[in-house]
Amino acid sequence: MTEEIVKDLSQLEDVLVVSGLAYGVDIAAHKACLKYKVPTAGVLAHGLDRIYPSVHQKISEEMQRQGALLTDYTSGTRPERENFPKRNRIIAGLADATLVVEARKKGGALITADIANSYSRDVFAVPGRVGDENSEGCNQLIRRNKAALIQSAADIGYLMGWDADSEHKNTKQVELFVDLTKDEEALLGVLSSKEKLSIDLIALQANLSIPKILQVLLQLELKGLVRSLPGNEYAKA
Numbered sequence: 742m743t744e745e746i747v748k749d750l751s752q753l754e755d756v757l758v759v760s761g762l763a764y765g766v767d768i769a770a771h772k773a774c775l776k777y778k779v780p781t782a783g784v785l786a787h788g789l790d791r792i793y794p795s796v797h798q799k800i801s802e803e804m805q806r807q808g809a810l811l812t813d814y815t816s817g818t819r820p821e822r823e824n825f826p827k828r829n830r831i832i833a834g835l836a837d838a839t840l841v842v843e844a845r846k847k848g849g850a851l852i853t854a855d856i857a858n859s860y861s862r863d864v865f866a867v868p869g870r871v872g873d874e875n876s877e878g879c880n881q882l883i884r885r886n887k888a889a890l891i892q893s894a895a896d897i898g899y900l901m902g903w904d905a906d907s908e909h910k911n912t913k914q915v916e917l918f919v920d921l922t923k924d925e926e927a928l929l930g931v932l933s934s935k936e937k938l939s940i941d942l943i944a945l946q947a948n949l950s951i952p953k954i955l956q957v958l959l960q961l962e963l964k965g966l967v968r969s970l971p972g973n974e975y976a977k978a
Contacts, residue, residue, distance in 0.1 A: 742867055743842050747773035749894030753903060757782060757808070759835045761828065762797055766842045766850070771800055774807070781808040784831045786824035788816035829853040837971060838863040838901055841888060844878025851878045854888060861939070861972045864888040865897060886955055901971050924949065924957045929966060929977065937976040 743766055750756050758774050760767040762783035774781035783804055785793075789812055792798045801810060813831065814824065829852050833839055839857040841864070844850035854864050866888035869876020882888035891897055921929070924947075931946045932938060943958075944951050958975055961967035968978045 743769040744773040744776070746840070746842075746894045746897070747779055748777050750897070751777040751779045753898065756780070759784065759832050761786070761825070761832060761849075762792070762801060762804075762810075763825075763849075764794065768797060768800065771804060775800070775803050778807070782835065783808075783810045784828050784835070785810060785812040785814070785820075786828045787820040788812065788814050788818040790816040791820075793820040825849055826852045830856050833857040833860055833862060836862065838865060838897065840864075840891070840897070841866040841879050841882060843867070843869070843875050844882075845874055846877040846881065848878060851882070854882055858887055863901060863971050863973065865891040865900070867891060886952070900969060902968075922957075922960075924953070925961055925966075928954065928957050928961065932967065932975060932977045935976075937970055937974045939972070939974050943975065 747758060747770060750758070756779055758770055758779055758781045760770045760781070760783060762768065762771060762785060771781050771783060773779070781804055783801060787793055789810065792801045804810060811831070812828070818824070826849055829849055833853050833856040836857070839854055839862060841850045841854050844866075854866075857864050864882065864887060866879040866882045868883060868890055869879055871880070879888070883890050889900055891900070897903075927947050927949075928943065931943055938946075940951055940954060944954055947954060949957070958967055958969075962969060966978055967975055969975055
């Protein structure tokens with residue numbers, strides 16, 4: 742899944758993939774970037790005088806020719822266990838969006854997702870089968886509305902608005918007469934006053950709970966009346 746997403750993202754311009762050069766999805770993402778010529782950055786949990794794990798030394802050298810390695814730890818700093826969750830704030834801060842491909846109920850990927858949410862950045866997760874330990878974290882993020890469900894790079898492009906140019910070229914006819922509920926009318930009225938609004942500001946003005954607002958916004962989006970924007974913001978279509 743990681744390689745497939747990176748392969749499709751390689752068709753877009755100005756894409757940079759940031760990860761942690763660790764085992765698992767991290768190294769799968771970096772390898773896919775090298776394969777499909779996508780710039781990639783690795784954020785280390787130690788000094789630049791070493792690579793951990795050491796088996797990723799060769800890949801790290803290739804990454805420097807097609808991206809970067811960075812850290813806020815001085816040379817000589819060892820890869821101590823507590824450094825890894827701390828460096829996740831840099832990964833979340835560098836990225837416009839965080840994608841969790843696979844995660845257990847607890848772990849570094851969920852820490853990164855929580856930090857990204859606190860930065861008002863978009864978070865996406867690939868769903869997995871119920872009962873699959875390696876997908877529990879992803880399913881939990883989606884269930885708690887902390888991440889949007891995605892199944893492909895096209896989903897990411899749509900939710901981030903990266904395919905906006907192509908959408909304008911193929912303008913979709915919107916229904917002229919749409920039956921709206923009271924809540925849908927209220928949210929459209931709120932969004933009419935601004936170019937875009939965050940979920941929190943919508944909740945403040947509409948006097949509705951955030952779960953209810955997310956439900957209504959989804960219905961409006963399906964009707965072609967509202968579009969979602971990066972940073973958990975919404976605007977009239």
